[in-house]
Amino acid sequence: MSQVRETPAPAEVCILRLSAIGDTCHVLAVLRNLQSAWPQTRFTWVIGQLEAQLFADVAGVEFITFDKRAGSRSQQLQPLRDRRFDILLHMHASMRANLVSRHIKAQRRIGFDRARARDFQWLFTRERIPHRPHQHVLDGLLGFVDFLGLQRTAPRWDIPIRDEDAAFARQQRNADRGLVVLSPCSSQRARNFRNWPVARYAEIVDYLADSYETDVVLTGGPTSLERDYALEIGARSQAAVTDLVGKTSLRQLYALISEADAVICPDSGPAHMATAAATPVIGLYASSNPGRTGPYRSRELTVNRYPDALR
Structure with missing residues (x-):
């Protein structure tokens, strides 16, 4: 694999992954990797209402919760209206997530390769991580880290317990x-x-x-x-x-x-x-x-x- 140039630390990154519990746990490990590489970056995560309950006390990230029953045209995405991100990491290949992504303004919009980009996700992104077959889902999501030219770290989650x-x-x-x-x-x-x-x-x-x-x-x-x-x-x-x-x-x-x-x-x-x-x-x-x-x-x-x- 050719060496990928390291992406300079951006000011703001938005992660889009709405569900489900297991997948959002995988995404948290990716987020922790990004936080280690870019400690000064501001991270925002658009996440499902249920899933957000588990991560409510995770430090260093702003959560914007999405209730799928209300739909993508509701006021719940209002906090995104005046925001512009340096990078959107579109980690959810579903039509619902695609519609939500339309409310997210970002200079770079990175999603999955065609093999994994279900529900036409590639139409809502401009850059795509490479396809590597026979991967665990978490390793596949860590492909976003590779695509940004960052060093993978040992997966960690550190979910606070009250x-x-x-x-x-x-x-x-x-x-x-x-x-x-x-x-x-x-x-x-x-x-x-x-x-x-x-x-x-x-x-x-x-x-x-x-x-x-x-x-x-x-x-x-x-x-x-x-x-x-x-x-x-x-x-x-x-x-x-x-x-x-x-x-x-x-x-x-x-x-x-x-x-x-x-x-x-x-x-x-x-x-x-x-x-x-x-x-x-x-x-x-x-x-x-x-x-x-x-x-x-x-x-x-x-x-x-x-x-x-x-x-």
């Missing part, structure tokens, strides 16, 4: 036992094959209790699918579980993941939150490729049935 959230997490731990967070579902959507059978999860709960004297906390969102999963896991397992599905904020969940000894989950946001918290992840992968979307720091712990699913 005292009250840390206290909440400690309350879930029995001092004499281990603690595992089990987040059984990825999302409630059509044709979602990522979630493992309930009976298998119940077996995991009992195995951890019997073999490792470890307690299990169930986590997830408030959807009916996730609630039903939690209720059935609790009914099928012999060991007691703590059911926090739909009962935590994102900040509380991150604190709990940070407190835990390990996280078990399919391809979903908690896997990448655990990566950010340096908590080991046992990822359960079959319908998605863990080489691309697996937990970045725990790939050796991944249960990988993706090759079997391709047969």
Whole structure:
């Protein structure tokens, strides 16, 4: 690869990545890399309303939150009207993000290569990072760092944890036992094959209790699918579980993941939150490729049935 000339530190950079939880965790690692290279640069991140809750206390960045229910023509993008950035890093290949990008004025507009620029993203950018196949999503996003001619640093996240959230997490731990967070579902959507059978999860709960004297906390969102999963896991397992599905904020969940000894989950946001918290992840992968979307720091712990699913 030819040497790319280093981009001088700009005054203002805008990052556009609205969702989802896991992807925004990846983008935070890219942001930390940029902050290390350009400590005097002012960073603004246009981010989804839900995702912003997790990063609310991250220092050195201004968040402009976007509620997708309100649409790109609403007043929520008003703070961008009189702003002009040196660089826009358009890290979200979706039509919704493309429409949001029209409100962002920038001298340089950098996005994905044609192979990754879904929903015509290339029409909304003027520069594109090169395509490199067979990459983890985080490594792909770090391609923006390479494109700017900057040195990659070891990924770091440093998500602050508030005292009250840390206290909440400690309350879930029995001092004499281990603690595992089990987040059984990825999302409630059509044709979602990522979630493992309930009976298998119940077996995991009992195995951890019997073999490792470890307690299990169930986590997830408030959807009916996730609630039903939690209720059935609790009914099928012999060991007691703590059911926090739909009962935590994102900040509380991150604190709990940070407190835990390990996280078990399919391809979903908690896997990448655990990566950010340096908590080991046992990822359960079959319908998605863990080489691309697996937990970045725990790939050796991944249960990988993706090759079997391709047969």
